[in-house]
Every structure is written in C-alpha cells, then in structure tokens.
Amino acid sequence: MDKDISVTLKVWRQRGPKEKGQFETYKIEKINQSVSFLEMLDILNEQLVNEGKEPIVFDHDCREGICGMCSLYVNGHPHGPATGATTCQLYMRRFHDGETITIEPWRSAGFPVIRDLMVDRYAYDKIIQAGGFVSVNTGGVPDANAIPIPKKDADLAMDAAACIGCGACAAACKNGSAMLFVSAKVSQLALLPQGRVEAARRAKAMVAKMDELGFGNCTNTRACEMECPKNISVSNIARLNREFISAKLQD
Amino acid sequence: MWLLNSSIGKKLIMSISGLFLILFLLFHLCMNIAAVFSGEAYNVICGLLGSNWYALVGTLVLAVGVVVHFVYAIILTLQNRKARGNDRYAINARPKGVEWASQNMFVLGLIVILFMILHFTQFWYNMMFAELAGIHGDIHPQDGAAFINFYFQGNVVNTILYLVWFVALWFHLTHGFWSAIHTIGWNNTIWLNRWECISKWVATIICGLFAVITIIFYLNGVGA
Numbered sequence: 001m002d003k004d005i006s007v008t009l010k011v012w013r014q015r016g017p018k019e020k021g022q023f024e025t026y027k028i029e030k031i032n033q034s035v036s037f038l039e040m041l042d043i044l045n046e047q048l049v050n051e052g053k054e055p056i057v058f059d060h061d062c063r064e065g066i067c068g069m070c071s072l073y074v075n076g077h078p079h080g081p082a083t084g085a086t087t088c089q090l091y092m093r094r095f096h097d098g099e100t101i102t103i104e105p106w107r108s109a110g111f112p113v114i115r116d117l118m119v120d121r122y123a124y125d126k127i128i129q130a131g132g133f134v135s136v137n138t139g140g141v142p143d144a145n146a147i148p149i150p151k152k153d154a155d156l157a158m159d160a161a162a163c164i165g166c167g168a169c170a171a172a173c174k175n176g177s178a179m180l181f182v183s184a185k186v187s188q189l190a191l192l193p194q195g196r197v198e199a200a201r202r203a204k205a206m207v208a209k210m211d212e213l214g215f216g217n218c219t220n221t222r223a224c225e226m227e228c229p230k231n232i233s234v235s236n237i238a239r240l241n242r243e244f245i246s247a248k249l250q251d
Numbered sequence: 252m253w254l255l256n257s258s259i260g261k262k263l264i265m266s267i268s269g270l271f272l273i274l275f276l277l278f279h280l281c282m283n284i285a286a287v288f289s290g291e292a293y294n295v296i297c298g299l300l301g302s303n304w305y306a307l308v309g310t311l312v313l314a315v316g317v318v319v320h321f322v323y324a325i326i327l328t329l330q331n332r333k334a335r336g337n338d339r340y341a342i343n344a345r346p347k348g349v350e351w352a353s354q355n356m357f358v359l360g361l362i363v364i365l366f367m368i369l370h371f372t373q374f375w376y377n378m379m380f381a382e383l384a385g386i387h388g389d390i391h392p393q394d395g396a397a398f399i400n401f402y403f404q405g406n407v408v409n410t411i412l413y414l415v416w417f418v419a420l421w422f423h424l425t426h427g428f429w430s431a432i433h434t435i436g437w438n439n440t441i442w443l444n445r446w447e448c449i450s451k452w453v454a455t456i457i458c459g460l461f462a463v464i465t466i467i468f469y470l471n472g473v474g475a
Binding site: 010021023073075076077102104107108109110111112113156172174175176177207208210211214215216217218219220221222223225226227233234235237238239240241242243244245246248 | 258259260327335338339340341342343345349354356426430438440
C-alpha cells in the first residue's frame with residue numbers, strides 16, 4: 001500500500017552556466033507514494049511560487065519514458081534508483097519516510113548547466129548531425145520483404161535504436177564519455193543494409209564530432225550500460241570500435 | 252594521424268601496449284617457474300639474456316611499451332577528468348555490475364609501476380645494469396638464483412611487498428585484459444561475459460602463480 005511520506009530534498013541550484021551553484025534544502029510533507037517523482041517536483045515548485053521564491057528549473061516533456069527529455073541525477077544515479085527507467089517513470093514509492101533525496105544535474109563538460117537541474121544537451125544533436133543518418137534516396141515506401149534482413153540483425157538494430165539520447169550514459173560515466181550513445185546511433189544503421197553503405201563515413205564523422213565536443217575517452221567501466229534507461233548494451237561500443245578502426249585502416 | 256588524435260585511436264594504443272605487457276608477464280612467469288625447479292636452469296636463462304644485444308633490444312622494446320602505456324594512461328586520465336566538468340557529483344554510487352577495478356585502473360597501474368621501481372633496484376640494477384657498467388658486487392651479475400635467495404628466502408617484508416604488488420596487478424588485469432579486447436572491437440553480446448570470465452582467469456593464473464612462486468622462494472629459495 002502506498003503511504004504518505006515526508007522527505008527532505010537537497011537540490012542543486014545554479015542561476016546560469018557561468019555562475020557558481022550550491023545545494024538548497026527543501027522539505028516535502030505528506031506526499032503520497034503513488035505520486036511520480038516529477039509530479040513531486042511540480043508540487044514543490046507550486047509551494048515555492050506561492051512563497052514568492054524562484055521555482056526549480058528541470059527538463060521534462062512526454063513523461064512516459066520515450067522522449068529522452070527528463071534528466072536528473074538522483075541519489076547518485078542518472079534517472080534515479082530504478083533500472084531501465086527514466087526519471088519520469090520514477091515514483092515516490094522508491095523512497096521511504098524521512099529520507100533525504102539529493103538531486104543534481106548531469107555533470108559533464110559536454111553538457112553545461114543552463115539553470116538549476118537543466119543542462120544543454122545540444123552536443124548530442126550535433127553528433128547526430130555529423131553523420132547519424134542515411135542519405136541515400138529510398139524513393140517511395142519499399143516493400144517490407146524487398147531487402148531480406150536476418151532476424152538477429154534486425155533485433156540488434158532495433159535494440160540499439162531504443163536509445164532516446166537522454167545523456168544518462170555520459171552523466172553516469174566517470175570519464176564523461178558519450179560512447180554508448182554514439183555507438184548505439186552508429187550500430188542501429190550499420191547493422192542494416194540501407195545504413196551499411198555509409199557506415200565507414202558515419203563512424204568517422206560521429207567519433208570526430210564526439211571528440212571535438214570534449215567528451216571523455218571510454219574505459220569500459222560499463223557504468224553507462226548499467227544506468228541506461230533503455231538498457232543499451234556496451235557490445236555496441238565494441239561494434240563502434242570495430243567500425244571506426246576498420247574504416248581508418250581502409251583509408 | 253587518427254591513432255594519436257582520436258579517442259578510439261588513443262585507447263587502441265593503451266589496448267595494444269597492455270596486451271604486449273601481458274605477453275611479457277607470461278614470459279617472465281615461465282622464467283620464474285624454471286627457477287622453482289632448478290636454480291641452475293634459471294641461471295642458464297640469465298646467462299642467455301645477460302647483456303647480450305638481443306636482451307638489450309628486448310629490454311628497450313619493453314621499456315617503450317611501459318612508457319607508452321603509462322604516458323597514454325596519464326593523457327587519457329587528464330582528458331577524462333576534464334570531460335567530467337568542473338563541478339563534481341556530491342553523491343557517487345557505483346552501479347551494480349560495475350567492477351571496482353574498472354573505475355580505479357590508473358591508481359592500480361600507479362601502484363604496479365611504483366613496485367616495479369623496487370623490483371628494478373633489486374634485480375635489473377644488480378644484473379643487466381651491473382654487467383653493462385662493469386660493477387662487481389659480492390654476487391655475480393648472472394647468478395640470478397643467488398639474487399632470488401638473497402631477496403626472498405626468509406625475508407618476510409620483501410615477500411609481503413611483492414604479494415601486495417601481485418594483488419594490485421590482479422585487479423588491474425581483471426579489467427585490463429577484456430577491456431583491451433573490447434577496445435579492439437573483438438566483442439559482442441555473447442563474448443562479453445566470456446571475455447570477462449577469461450580476463451579473471453588470465454589475471455588469476457598470472458598473479459596466482461607469481462604469488463605462489465614468491466612464497467616458495469620465501470620458504471625454500473630456488474630449486475636445487
């Protein structure tokens with residue numbers, strides 16, 4: 001049964017990208033455990049507005065785990081303590097009465113803080129723009145069976161395509177590396193015949209952009225995979241390494 | 252040059268140099284196993300190596316391997332710290348499924364390198380270097396078996412120091428081996444768990460044998 005609980009929140013407040021941030025403490029009294037984590041923050045913000053204070057800025061959009069807009073580093077985990085779920089899919093029943101919950105923004109040089117808990121994740125869009133697409137003209141809608149694709153490859157490509165680009169991988173990584181994201185985006189196309197055509201160019205362009213934007217170097221700790229809300233496997237990183245190294249050797 | 256400029260290229264350098272150093276560990280292990288059975292056999296190997304030109308070339312190549320591995324570890328670690336941003340997380344929880352060693356590779360590597368200095372002053376300096384510089388101590392530079400007995404037989408402190416070294420090396424190798432394979436790209440969903448398991452075996456066989464041999468040297472010295 002869901003109960004009413006009271007929790008203490010330690011929230012990172014930062015007025016702008018260049019300003020120094022600090023934690024502020026808020027109390028939430030008698031919140032039902034059936035309330036979602038983001039709804040709890042909405043309720044807190046309403047309290048703050050009523051008290052004439054600045055509400056906490058945080059990202060959110062679809063609130064059903066598919067858009068990749070919500071972020072938040074809750075109690076040391078991107079997207080909170082739940083596994084295979086985004087912050088918007090997190091409910092207060094994950095927390096107990098009297099608990100102190102620490103909420104931080106993604107911390108990575110590639111994701112500068114815009115304000116409070118909201119970070120600029122445009123870097124991921126830039127990596128996609130560098131090569132995460134297929135530029136062949138496919139004409140009209142082709143017949144589904146026109147190009148036979150093994151079930152195994154189709155499944156792996158679909159698993160990689162589940163990545164919502166939320167940035168939890170770079171946020172979880174002690175090296176601030178974006179390799180899980182880049183590898184998923186390279187894999188989802190490299191595994192399919194339509195994407196294979198430009199695979200070499202894509203891997204080189206996306207890795208070059210990733211390095212240019214200041215993301216770190218992957219050391220295979222697997223923290224990204226463990227925290228990923230979409231359970232993207234690090235075997236994609238091995239595929240990206242393979243694609244990149246063989247593309248460079250062919251040059 | 253992509254090998255030096257790109258993140259994956261730099262990691263590939265770490266990977267290849269690391270695998271090369273593992274091969275050397277296996278070679279060194281074979282020498283030690285020989286010493287357990289016969290001090291004379293060990294001295295034959297010492298004589299074959301000594302300060303011959305091929306041993307010198309081998310030592311140089313090995314030194315380059317260590318230096319490259321260490322220098323790139325520093326470069327990558329500094330870049331990674333910078334990529335993390337200026338503000339650190341207040342709470343760091345290690346997610347389930349993340350090995351402790353994988354997040355502490357630099358520190359473990361540093362411990363391994365520091366112990367190497369001790370090892371070099373005890374053996375390399377007294378053997379290859381002494382031979383090159385023409386220093387004559389009480390023990391002949393090619394009498395490796397005598398050096399082993401001198402440093403290990405009944406020497407608790409030295410034995411424990413070496414055992415600590417092997418523990419650090421074990422942690423380093425459990426992550427390092429499969430990580431190197433992964434960086435080259437020889438991995439997929441099925442082999443991921445297999446390589447991690449093989450990695451633990453490789454680390455355990457290498458460090459375990461080194462440790463057992465060290466304890467044998469402590470108790471009995473080299474083989475008759």
